[in-house]
Amino acid sequence: MPNRCIRPGDNPDLTKERETCTFDTDELAANLYGSRRNLERRREISQKVSADPDFADPIPHEFLSREKAVDATAKKSKVIFQKWKNLVKPEEMPHLVNEAVGIQGFPLALHHAMFLPSLNSQADDDLAAEILPRAKAYEIIGTYAQTEMGHGTNLRELETTATYDKTTQEFVINTPTRKAMKWWPGNLGKMSNYAVVCCQLIIDGKNLGPHNFLVQLRCEKTHEPLPGITVGDIGPKIAYNTTDNGFLALDNVRIPRRQMLMKHAKVSPDGTYTPPIHAKLNYGAMVHVRAHMIYSHGHLLARAAAVATRYSAVRRQGRIENGGPEVQILDYQTQQHRIFPQIARAYAILFAGQEVRDQYAKTLEGIANGQADLLPDLHALTSGLKSVVTFMGGLGIEQCRMSCGGHGYSDASGLPKLYGVQIGGCTYEGENMVMLQQTARYLMKGVKWAEQGKSLSPSIAYLGKKSGKSLIGLKGGDITREHEAILETLEHTARRLAIDASQLWEKRIKGGECKERAWNGVTVEMNRASRVYTRLFMARSFHRRLLSSPSSIRSVLSDLFSLYLHYECVDMAQHLLEDGHCNGGQIQYLKKRLYEDLTTLRPNAVSLVDSFEISDRELNSVLGRRDGNVYEALFQWAKQSELNYTDVLPAVKNYMMPMMEENRSKL
Ligand SMILES: CCCCCCCCCC/C=C\CCCCC/C=C/C(=O)SCCNC(=O)CCNC(=O)[C@H](O)C(C)(C)COP(=O)(O)OP(=O)(O)OC[C@H]1O[C@@H](n2cnc3c(N)ncnc32)[C@H](O)[C@@H]1OP(=O)(O)O
Numbered sequence: 169m170p171n172r173c174i175r176p177g178d179n180p181d182l183t184k185e186r187e188t189c190t191f192d193t194d195e196l197a198a199n200l201y202g203s204r205r206n207l208e209r210r211r212e213i214s215q216k217v218s219a220d221p222d223f224a225d226p227i228p229h230e231f232l233s234r235e236k237a238v239d240a241t242a243k244k245s246k247v248i249f250q251k252w253k254n255l256v257k258p259e260e261m262p263h264l265v266n267e268a269v270g271i272q273g274f275p276l277a278l279h280h281a282m283f284l285p286s287l288n289s290q291a292d293d294d295l296a297a298e299i300l301p302r303a304k305a306y307e308i309i310g311t312y313a314q315t316e317m318g319h320g321t322n323l324r325e326l327e328t329t330a331t332y333d334k335t336t337q338e339f340v341i342n343t344p345t346r347k348a349m350k351w352w353p354g355n356l357g358k359m360s361n362y363a364v365v366c367c368q369l370i371i372d373g374k375n376l377g378p379h380n381f382l383v384q385l386r387c388e389k390t391h392e393p394l395p396g397i398t399v400g401d402i403g404p405k406i407a408y409n410t411t412d413n414g415f416l417a418l419d420n421v422r423i424p425r426r427q428m429l430m431k432h433a434k435v436s437p438d439g440t441y442t443p444p445i446h447a448k449l450n451y452g453a454m455v456h457v458r459a460h461m462i463y464s465h466g467h468l469l470a471r472a473a474a475v476a477t478r479y480s481a482v483r484r485q486g487r488i489e490n491g492g493p494e495v496q497i498l499d500y501q502t503q504q505h506r507i508f509p510q511i512a513r514a515y516a517i518l519f520a521g522q523e524v525r526d527q528y529a530k531t532l533e534g535i536a537n538g539q540a541d542l543l544p545d546l547h548a549l550t551s552g553l554k555s556v557v558t559f560m561g562g563l564g565i566e567q568c569r570m571s572c573g574g575h576g577y578s579d580a581s582g583l584p585k586l587y588g589v590q591i592g593g594c595t596y597e598g599e600n601m602v603m604l605q606q607t608a609r610y611l612m613k614g615v616k617w618a619e620q621g622k623s624l625s626p627s628i629a630y631l632g633k634k635s636g637k638s639l640i641g642l643k644g645g646d647i648t649r650e651h652e653a654i655l656e657t658l659e660h661t662a663r664r665l666a667i668d669a670s671q672l673w674e675k676r677i678k679g680g681e682c683k684e685r686a687w688n689g690v691t692v693e694m695n696r697a698s699r700v701y702t703r704l705f706m707a708r709s710f711h712r713r714l715l716s717s718p719s720s721i722r723s724v725l726s727d728l729f730s731l732y733l734h735y736e737c738v739d740m741a742q743h744l745l746e747d748g749h750c751n752g753g754q755i756q757y758l759k760k761r762l763y764e765d766l767t768t769l770r771p772n773a774v775s776l777v778d779s780f781e782i783s784d785r786e787l788n789s790v791l792g793r794r795d796g797n798v799y800e801a802l803f804q805w806a807k808q809s810e811l812n813y814t815d816v817l818p819a820v821k822n823y824m825m826p827m828m829e830e831n832r833s834k835l
Pocket residue numbers: 261262265277280281312314315320321322323324354448449451452454455456457460461464543544547595596597598599602606609610
């Protein structure tokens with residue numbers, strides 16, 4: 169079944185790969201994006217963006233200074249949020265943005281990712297009615313300012329205060345020390361004129377903990393900072409350099425009482441405080457991003473896998489046997505072992521990302537109806553997923569980069585930027601080690617509930633099951649039963665690690681340590697349990713997707729799922745072996761199956777990444793281009809380097825030439 173990406177003039181090796189494809193690449197892409205219609209819309213948007221002169225790039229972003237890149241991004245953002253705004257549905261926006269401006273951020277990123285969601289879910293009706301229409305119409309730009317120079321993780325110790333003044337019915341917002349400055353918020357430095365600012369709420373001298381407040385930062389007419397406000401950009405970073413991550417200090421800035429986000433927690437005019445139905449509803453914007461970033465980070469890995477796979481199909485280097493032409497590097501087993509698991513993981517992350525977005529929507533619905541009972545499960549799952557996915561994605565992108573040899577190190581490959589953006593996710597929205605502990609807290613409760621025979625939510629239902637013997641390698645040639653056997657083994661391992669961690673914790677408490685110190689003595693094991701819980705969820709989610717897939721793509725998805733499971737199990741072999749649930753022979757069996765999977769998937773590798781349906785513009789990689797004509801494109805790309813504007817650089821004229829001349833004249 170030929171892949172529909174084939175076009176005349178393409179690199180013949182890529183064409184051959186696509187001709188040997190065994191599945192309908194459009195079917196898989198439609199499944200990935202939810203429907204044929206969604207796939208068509210995706211393509212339509214890609215084509216229209218490419219054809220829109222307002223989005224044209226005279227030279228690639230990689231060659232622009234930071235200021236020019238920010239300028240170009242802002243210009244395109246204006247086009248998106250004025251000219252294009254009504255041409256796309258909200259759920260198509262992320263694709264439009266990726267396509268038109270790229271992945272390094274844009275002036276309205278935080279406005280969408282956190283400012284609007286905070287207002288939507290935390291502002292009371294009056295404030296929402298006043299501010300939301302203006303924010304949605306882009307009359308104002310906002311961000312989410314929580315992290316301070318001195319505190320990001322430990323929100324309880326944030327220093328910025330919002331002290332209620334009953335006499336004027338205002339909050340006084342203040343930054344008491346240098347390290348209390350807000351530091352890091354995206355789009356805070358230069359773009360935003362408003363922010364949701366997280367402050368300790370102080371009433372009558374009593375600290376009621378972190379709460380959110382809407383603060384105007386800049387004049388709506390001049391964009392100059394308002395009195396009492398010091399604001400700016402924190403400087404260049406590993407990536408996200410078209411984002412103005414910023415600093416902010418507030419010098420006793422007064423805001424009206426109603427600018428506290430009071431849908432859940434409330435302060436009445438006389439200073440009476442009413443707590444929310446769930447203590448952490450103020451943290452809702454973080455849960456929003458965590459729930460959505462899984463999918464977007466899966467897409468980053470998908471891009472890297474697409475670049476590495478296509479390039480490895482056109483790159484020929486060395487021979488496996490003497491004689492004959494040089495081989496495609498994709499034929500080396502080590503190359504397949506590096507890249508194919510990244511393809512499988514990208515699909516797994518995308519599937520899990522879609523499930524968790526749905527779970528988020530359900531939880532939000534519940535909260536709107538006064539029910540926060542789904543929140544703890546969602547918080548545990550999103551905390552685990554954000555940590556596992558960003559770390560796994562970072563490792564995966566780096567594997568893809570190395571698999572492209574020298575050219576992978578060039579910005580032409582697009583891979584260094586992808587890596588920089590991906591690993592940002594290990595830190596933002598809660599540092600990974602910290603968020604895994606949030607998941608572990610929930611697991612520890614789950615272990616207790618299971619012991620007490622209480623009912624468990626679906627994501628931790630496995631904690632209440634009994635383990636049998638691992639059937640890995642004992643299920644004959646039936647792939648369906650093999651998948652089940654592996655999933656059961658993963659369930660056992662996730663359960664066993666959670667119970668072991670719980671017992672280790674209890675042992676330390678019984679030994680006389682307080683709960684918290686005892687916790688710190690077992691957090692490595694706690695986080696291990698959280699990771700395996702998360703990886704089990706991802707495997708189960710992939711399996712659900714496989715079982716519900718149409719027959720036309722069932723076989724290739726099953727091959728991919730096999731590789732996914734075998735790879736994950738070999739990667740986690742230590743955990744499978746530790747308690748004797750699996751034996752060495754079973755691990756050897758899994759490795760043998762993994763190597764077979766590499767061979768099975770080889771003919772479909774290029775088509776599997778074609779089904780990610782990432783346009784050349786969005787991929788932004790000379791190595792990953794759909795037509796595979798990389799060498800000419802590489803030269804054309806390099807010619808645009810600003811160092812090539814002139815043959816003899818001033819740096820050479822001013823320093824190197826005189827040095828050489830002086831040294832020659834000494835002889
Ligand atoms: C046009 C484009 C459209 C785009 C659309 C949106 C796209 C989104 C995709 C975005 C992708 C990329 C965009 C990039 C943007 C990045 C921007 C980055 C922003 C940030 O980084 S914002 C700052 C984030 N900061 C943090 O995450 C801080 C981490 N720290 C914490 O969260 C907390 O301090 C803590 C949880 C670690 C500890 O808090 P604490 O108050 O001390 O609580 P605990 O005692 O630990 O826990 C008490 C109980 O509360 C539960 N809990 C904690 N947090 C939550 C929560 N968020 N929700 C629910 N429940 C929570 C916890 O489990 C405890 O429960 P228990 O007592 O055990 O029952």
